[in-house]
Amino acid sequence: MRSVLFVDPPAFxxxxxxxxxxxxxxxxxxxxxxxxxxAAIMALSAEARLAGLERGMPVRKAQRLCPDLIIxxxxxxxxxRASRALHEIxxxxxxxxxxxxxxxxxxxxxxxxxxxxxPQDVAARIRREAxxxxxxxxxxxxxxxxxxxxxxxxxDRRTGGQQGEELLYVPVGNERSFLAPHPLDVxxxxxxxxxxxxxxxxxxxxxxxxxxxxxxxxxVFGRSGRMLRARAQGIDPRPVLPPERQAEFxxxxxxxxxxNDLGVLHLILRGMxxxxxxxxxxxxxxxxxxxxxxxxxxxxxxxRAVSLSAAVLDAELWDAAxxxxxLANTKRLAVRSVSLTLDRLMETEAQLELWxxxxxxxxxxxxQHTDEESSAALQHALDHIRTRYGSRAVHGGPLTSHFSPLxxxxxxxxxxxxxxxxxxxxxxxx
Numbered sequence: 237m238r239s240v241l242f243v244d245p246p247a248f249x250x251x252x253x254x255x256x257x258x259x260x261x262x263x264x265x266x267x268x269x270x271x272x273x274x275a276a277i278m279a280l281s282a283e284a285r286l287a288g289l290e291r292g293m294p295v296r297k298a299q300r301l302c303p304d305l306i307i308x309x310x311x312x313x314x315x316x317r318a319s320r321a322l323h324e325i326x327x328x329x330x331x332x333x334x335x336x337x338x339x340x341x342x343x344x345x346x347x348x349x350x351x352x353x354x355p356q357d358v359a360a361r362i363r364r365e366a367x368x369x370x371x372x373x374x375x376x377x378x379x380x381x382x383x384x385x386x387x388x389x390x391x392d393r394r395t396g397g398q399q400g401e402e403l404l405y406v407p408v409g410n411e412r413s414f415l416a417p418h419p420l421d422v423x424x425x426x427x428x429x430x431x432x433x434x435x436x437x438x439x440x441x442x443x444x445x446x447x448x449x450x451x452x453x454x455x456v457f458g459r460s461g462r463m464l465r466a467r468a469q470g471i472d473p474r475p476v477l478p479p480e481r482q483a484e485f486x487x488x489x490x491x492x493x494x495x496n497d498l499g500v501l502h503l504i505l506r507g508m509x510x511x512x513x514x515x516x517x518x519x520x521x522x523x524x525x526x527x528x529x530x531x532x533x534x535x536x537x538x539x540r541a542v543s544l545s546a547a548v549l550d551a552e553l554w555d556a557a558x559x560x561x562x563l564a565n566t567k568r569l570a571v572r573s574v575s576l577t578l579d580r581l582m583e584t585e586a587q588l589e590l591w592x593x594x595x596x597x598x599x600x601x602x603x604q605h606t607d608e609e610s611s612a613a614l615q616h617a618l619d620h621i622r623t624r625y626g627s628r629a630v631h632g633g634p635l636t637s638h639f640s641p642l643x644x645x646x647x648x649x650x651x652x653x654x655x656x657x658x659x660x661x662x663x664x665x666x
Contacts, residue, residue: 237408239355240476241343242377242385243326243362246393248339250281252318253308255371263306268295270309278310315339322372325365329358332476339372342382344476356405379406383472386424387415394422411470416443423467430457430464442468459543473582475521484515485523485578494533494570501571502558508576509553516548516578523548524580528560532569540564548578 245251254261264284268275275295287302299305315338323341326333329352330343345355352358359376366372377388388404391414406414415422419440420431433456439445445453446468453461466472487508495501509526516523522544529539540563542556557576565571 237346238380239345239349240379240381240385241330241345241355241359241362242382242389243322243339243341243343244375244377244386244389245322245339245366245372246375247279247281248318248372249279249310249315250284250308251372252314253311254281256314260306264289264302264304265306265308266295266298267308267310270307318370318372321370322366325362325369328365329362333478334476334482335479342385342476359404375404377404377406379411380408381411381470381472382474382476383424383467384411384414384470387418387422390422390424391418394418412443412446415468415470416441416446418442420445426467427460430460433457475581475583477581481519484519485512485581486575487511487577488573488575490573491571494572496565496568496570501561501574504574505557505561505576506554508574509557510550512576512578513548513550513553516581520584521548521581522584523578524582525578526553526556526560527577527579528557528564529575529577530561530564530571531573532567533572534569535572536567536569538564538566544578 249267250265253265253267262283263281264287265281266277266284266289267279268277276292277289277295277298278291280289280291284298284302284305287305289298289302289305295307299307319335319338322339323333323335326341326343329348330345331348332344334342334344336342345352345358348358349355352361355378359378363374363376366374375389375392377385379385379388384406388406392404420426420434420442423442434440434445437456445464448465450462450465453465455461457464489504489508491504525541525543527539527541529537531537540560542560542563544556545552561574
């Protein structure tokens with residue numbers, strides 16, 4: 237079972253400012269860009285929050301509400317240095333750390349129990365080390381996934397808790413019951429537009445959304461309704477990915493000669509999407525979105541993103557890349573470089589066995605496979621060939637487009653060409 241921690245130093249930026257200048261520790265502080273007429277507050281101290289100020293509030297309004305407010309300019313070097321020092325402590329306990337802004341991070345402790353004990357003990361040690369070595373207070377949420385570990389802290393702060401450890405631990409199997417009585421604001425990264433629509437339907441609690449059927453939510457929110465219901469039930473398959481792992485799922489290609497020839501660009505996109513597909517499948521992950529960014533000869537850029545299905549197949553990725561490029565390419569200028577990025581990553585289910593013995597109602601008990609299973613099995617076989625014989629063992633074949641009278645649209649089929657080593661062909665021929 238996974239063990240995920242979310243480390244959240246409360247009021248990180250203003251706490252650091254108070255450590256540098258102790259006379260500011262009990263004063264209402266705010267961090268905001270200097271000199272801007274409509275500057276918004278970026279960070280607040282606890283004293284400023286008690287005065288009724290909120291992050292994102294205009295500075296002028298904040299100063300009217302709190303005349304004693306002290307405005308400080310951002311100090312990125314200080315925040316980055318403190319974040320690095322905190323991460324040095326976190327690396328002692330966690331093999332995988334995913335930073336989330338200054339001082340914040342997800343930790344995956346799965347499999348470390350024999351070294352450091354239960355995650356509650358690790359959280360206590362991290363808090364103690366951060367306090368003694370850096371003078372930083374920490375909140376640590378503990379759960380089986382990223383969503384619930386972060387929601388535990390949000391719920392504790394909303395209810396005015398003292399950030400005690402017992403309030404921030406969600407035992408395995410209690411994810412849905414823990415979230416149910418809390419308001420929707422406790423859900424991290426809830427889209428503002430989606431939140432407004434839920435308010436229109438008088439849905440205020442997470443449990444109320446979790447109790448709705450998937451079809452009802454999809455009728456209102458489309459494909460996003462399925463994810464919303466899963467999140468409301470405490471389901472979150474996103475892995476904890478360090479920055480170096482996240483960088484693996486981006487490919488950038490700079491053209492030797494600027495061009496707007498779609499034939500050339502589509503071939504480039506095909507090779508890029510194939511590389512991304514192999515990387516994400518090798519990690520046992522799937523992606524929910526592909527993002528394309530094109531840079532033109534005049535150094536302007538355009539970007540679009542398209543949703544992906546759960547199966548990260550080469551054909552689907554290439555089709556998504558072409559669709560994203562078609563949406564982004566609104567200029568007649570030549571393209572200079574293209575980048576593809578897979579995000580919204582999540583862990584996949586167990587891999588489909590290529591020759592699984594699945595019997596159905598077909599004649600003579602022959603194995604019955606859906607189109608999705610067959611495509612995944614073919615992709616698995618091609619990946620196996622590439623792994624064994626090299627990436628050049630499988631080449632993209634021709635495309636055939638045909639009209640389907642059942643679906644009333646054109647479908648495109650990719651026929652791969654398998655090029656095994658010469659000794660293998662000779663052995664099979666003999």
